[in-house]
């Protein structure tokens with residue numbers, strides 16, 4: 643589904659990714675681990691076409707994202723849901739409205755919004771918080787809404803960049819469970835994180851990057867840095 647073929651990405655003098663080759667298969671749950679500055683977020687921004695590599699190819703379902711036209715990026719983005727560490731919910735909108743808004747901006751009809759949003763809220767376990775505003779929700783709940791929002795287009799791929807970074811361990815574990823459930827329902831998931839204990843418990847594929855290079859790729863792996 644995703645193939646990195648000898649991808650190098652620099653920012654000025656900084657080599658953020660160096661000759662990275664990696665294949666991610668459909669329905670996989672992959673944890674991407676490594677210390678701060680290792681290149682995790684860079685890898686994610688390359689997948690969504692936000693950054694372009696200096697060299698190498700990045701294929702997503704046979705589209706070369708490294709050479710994609712700017713105008714085609716919105717189509718790519720519809721296949722991919724993204725969740726970031728800093729959640730950025732709309733403050734003046736309820737949980738329901740935050741999810742609905744993501745559908746509105748992409749031109750969904752009101753009918754389907756009314757039908758889909760409750761289902762998505764239920765999926766993330768927050769149907770009872772539909773009317774809550776962000777300041778009335780916990781960090782973990784807000785992160786669930788961010789995940790709900792990323793799911794509105796029924797993406798084939800979900801990218802989560804440090805989704806548990808600001809959460810305590812219980813809430814973080816709940817978020818991981820939610821990502822596993824989403825994966826079970828047929829979405830490929832890439833989770834970038836430092837959270838060693840969490841990744842150990844997941845027992846899925848773990849790719850470790852160090853200074854822009856993949857140093858380990860383990861099935862049911864463990865975090866080693």
Ligand SMILES: Nc1ncnc2c1ncn2[C@@H]1O[C@H](COP(=O)(O)OP(=O)(O)OP(=O)(O)O)[C@@H](O)[C@H]1O
Nearest residue numbers: 653656657658676677678679680681682683684685
């Ligand atoms: N826009 C940018 N301009 C210049 N350098 C950048 C930029 N983005 C990232 N870098 C550098 O590229 C390297 C990889 O950064 P990246 O954000 O991918 O790391 P990371 O693994 O996500 O780290 P963290 O765990 O702290 O989020 C770092 O040295 C970083 O300073």
Ligand SMILES: [Mg+2]
Nearest residue numbers: 682683684803
């Ligand atoms: Mg990062």
